[in-house]
Amino acid sequence: MKFGIELGFQLPRPWNKDSESNLYRSRLEISELADRLGFDYVWVEEHHFMEEYCHLGAPEVFLAAVSQRTKQIRLGFGVMLLPPAISHPVRSAEKVATVDILSEGRVDFGIGSSSDRVNTIAWNIPWEERQDMTEAALKEVVRMFVEEPYMGCDGKYFSFPPRNVIPKPYQKPHPPLWQACSHRENILKAARNGMGALSFGFADSETTRQWSEAYHETFRREAVPIGYSINPNLSVLSRLICRPTDSEVAKIEEKVNFWWYGFVHYFGYGNHQPGVTSLWDNYKRGDYQYKWDTGTIGTPNKIRRTLKEYEEAGLDNIVFSIEAGTISHEEICASLELFANEVMPEFKEREMKKNAAKTAELEQLSELVLARKQTADISTDIPIVNMKESRPWYQYMGFPLDDEGFPIIKHEI
Numbered sequence: 001m002k003f004g005i006e007l008g009f010q011l012p013r014p015w016n017k018d019s020e021s022n023l024y025r026s027r028l029e030i031s032e033l034a035d036r037l038g039f040d041y042v043w044v045e046e047h048h049f050m051e052e053y054c055h056l057g058a059p060e061v062f063l064a065a066v067s068q069r070t071k072q073i074r075l076g077f078g079v080m081l082l083p084p085a086i087s088h089p090v091r092s093a094e095k096v097a098t099v100d101i102l103s104e105g106r107v108d109f110g111i112g113s114s115s116d117r118v119n120t121i122a123w124n125i126p127w128e129e130r131q132d133m134t135e136a137a138l139k140e141v142v143r144m145f146v147e148e149p150y151m152g153c154d155g156k157y158f159s160f161p162p163r164n165v166i167p168k169p170y171q172k173p174h175p176p177l178w179q180a181c182s183h184r185e186n187i188l189k190a191a192r193n194g195m196g197a198l199s200f201g202f203a204d205s206e207t208t209r210q211w212s213e214a215y216h217e218t219f220r221r222e223a224v225p226i227g228y229s230i231n232p233n234l235s236v237l238s239r240l241i242c243r244p245t246d247s248e249v250a251k252i253e254e255k256v257n258f259w260w261y262g263f264v265h266y267f268g269y270g271n272h273q274p275g276v277t278s279l280w281d282n283y284k285r286g287d288y289q290y291k292w293d294t295g296t297i298g299t300p301n302k303i304r305r306t307l308k309e310y311e312e313a314g315l316d317n318i319v320f321s322i323e324a325g326t327i328s329h330e331e332i333c334a335s336l337e338l339f340a341n342e343v344m345p346e347f348k349e350r351e352m353k354k355n356a357a358k359t360a361e362l363e364q365l366s367e368l369v370l371a372r373k374q375t376a377d378i379s380t381d382i383p384i385v386n387m388k389e390s391r392p393w394y395q396y397m398g399f400p401l402d403d404e405g406f407p408i409i410k411h412e413i
Contacts, residue, residue: 001311001347004041004319005034005336006078006237009056012258012280012325020055026329028065030322033333035070037340038348041108042066043078043198043319048086049118051272052279053262060095067103075103078198078319079112079180082137083130084158085123086114089137090165093144097169105170110198111138112180116266133157135193135226138177142227145174149382162382173228178235187211187234191218194225194369196233198319203236204294205306209313211236216314223369230369232362233316240320241297242339249298252331258283259324296320300342307347 007027011019031042044062047054056062063075082092100107113134114120120127136157144150149164169175178198179190190197197215215234223230239256243249261283264270271277295306296318310318322332400408 001307001315001351002040002317003344003347004043004074004076004235004317005030005039005240006043006045006319006321007031007056008045008259008321008323009054010052010259010262010323010325011055012052012283013278014280023055024062027062028069030329030332030336031066031073032069033336035073037336038344039073039336039340041074041076041317041319042070043076043108043110045078046081046112047116047119048081049122049274050116050262050266051274051277053266060099063099063107064102067099067106072106074106074108075099076108076178077110078108079110079178081114081119081134082111082141083113083123083125083133084137085125085133086119087137089140089158090144090160090163092137093141093165094167096141096175097145097167100169100171100175101167103170105175107169107171107175108178108196109175110178110180110196115182118266118272129157139226142174142177145169146228151380151382176229176231176233177227178231178233184211184214187215188218191215191232192222192224194219194223194227194230194232194373196231196235199234199236201237205309205313208234208236208310208315212314212316220365220368224372224374225369228370228373230362230366232365234314235317235319236310236315237319237321238294238296239324240303240322240335240339242300242303242335242343244299244338246299252327252335253297255327256324258326259321261286300338303339304343304346307343311347311350 007030009023009027011023034042044056044059045054046057046059048057059077059080063077066075077096080092080096081087082089096107096109111134113130114123114125119125120130125133136155140153140155140158140160144165145168148168149162152160152162176196177194178196179186179193181187181190181197181199182201187197187199199211203211212234216232219232241249241252241256243252258280262279265272265279295309296303307318322335402408
């Protein structure tokens with residue numbers, strides 16, 4: 001089992017001129033620490049307009065910065081929003097490939113469709129079509145990763161002429177693909193598309209066992225890859241607070257219920273007035289006591305027992321949500337360090353022993369599943385782009401033109 005952290009970029013009010021700068025600096029330092037401690041992934045979300053809940057709208061920029069400060073940790077888009085109204089597929093392909101190059105092949109590409117009204121209404125995305133838009137965009141993005149040139153498409157949600165979309169990813173044919181999932185049906189859909197399932201629905205070990213068995217069985221029997229490589233991995237989200245004593249755990253746990261409050265506000269039944277609503281003030285005025293402890297909030301011994309249950313349930317990866325509310329930078333770092341020193345080593349050791357067998361299994365599964373992928377009937381007729389039809393630089397730079405409209409440039413020796 002592998003371990004990742006998820007950075008949510010929460011920033012409760014009140015703010016000052018340095019609040020966002022301090023937040024970003026903290027998350028860069030936490031990413032560096034996670035790399036040094038041996039965590040496998042750092043995942044970041046993409047959200048827009050979600051005041052206090054998530055202040056990161058350009059994950060590719062943040063991950064590019066992390067790539068230059070770290071050496072081994074994989075950099076996860078968890079997730080990039082792919083509806084074309086939010087991110088043109090060409091721009092999505094370019095962003096992911098650029099970060100993959102800067103990191104020398106450490107990107108994992110998770111995709112999502114946006115499950116909140118504050119985004120879908122702003123970008124004019126029909127709610128019932130957002131997932132179809134996302135899948136259509138992904139199909140074109142992976143083609144852009146591998147085709148030279150990309151031969152274009154004329155689809156319902158996106159049309160584009162043939163162009164060689166560059167740069168290409170460092171990893172060949174492309175980074176591992178993940179799909180954001182919130183329930184069992186989405187997990188099975190990820191399996192059918194040959195993608196990793198990045199579950200943002202908290203699950204206990206027994207639920208995870210059921211999901212894992214269904215996911216891997218569906219993958220083997222039904223997967224027709226949307227990409228040109230497969231990623232048969234299930235990952236679930238869990239909250240991490242690791243402290244030496246139960247009393248210290250309780251002190252920190254009181255600070256993090258705000259995460260749930262913000263989640264329910266934006267993804268549930270909140271009423272939001274942009275620039276006016278204060279989630280933090282509303283949270284403090286209420287009596288919000290909702291908790292969901294999946295067993296990774298506690299002392300090292302408690303967390304170790306829980307993770308063994310997840311491991312036995314067949315979980316491939318677990319991603320720890322490590323921030324919320326007023327939990328401090330120092331408290332987050334202390335929790336990560338204690339977990340890495342007291343809990344993680346034995347799981348890392350067992351994972352290393354399994355690597356050879358898992359590699360062989362992946363090769364066999366790849367051969368089986370990729371054989372089902374049908375190559376689309378794509379035209380090989382590459383059109384010529386006539387540059388003579390547009391000569392703005394000639395006009396702006398004031399060159400005299402000849403009878404055919406080309407600049408007359410005199411070279412003096």
